[in-house]
Amino acid sequence: MPRARPAGGPVDDAGPVAHAEQKREERLARTLGELAVLFGDAAVLAARGRASFSASWVAKRAAKNIITELQETLSRLPLSFRELHPDVEWALARGTRNRVVHAYQDVDDELLWEVVSVSVPHMRKQLGI
Numbered sequence: 001m002p003r004a005r006p007a008g009g010p011v012d013d014a015g016p017v018a019h020a021e022q023k024r025e026e027r028l029a030r031t032l033g034e035l036a037v038l039f040g041d042a043a044v045l046a047a048r049g050r051a052s053f054s055a056s057w058v059a060k061r062a063a064k065n066i067i068t069e070l071q072e073t074l075s076r077l078p079l080s081f082r083e084l085h086p087d088v089e090w091a092l093a094r095g096t097r098n099r100v101v102h103a104y105q106d107v108d109d110e111l112l113w114e115v116v117s118v119s120v121p122h123m124r125k126q127l128g129i
Helices: 016-047 050-055 057-074 079-083 090-102 109-127
Strands: none
Touching: 016 057, 016 109, 050 057, 050 109, 057 090, 057 109, 090 109
């Protein structure tokens, strides 16, 4: 007698291995989409220019948020993906996030500007997003 499929569950004739691979691919696509949004947010912030950035506490807070969310999103990338991009400075991204989160009062504006205007666009180019 055939087993009943859970309501709303996927039809998967290929078996559990293929289903697991499909789920991994979906998670990766979702994560890359989230990165694209963050890269876009950083680009908008940088496009406003250095003077505008320096004059706006909101822009500085936005930069801190982008840096934090960026690293949290990067951490969800599978090792296999990160290994395909050995030129990306994964540890630097993690370290920058930790500095922003744990020593936020000591983070200078120059670091924030450098990250959103140089480092993030460079990473975006390296990842092809």
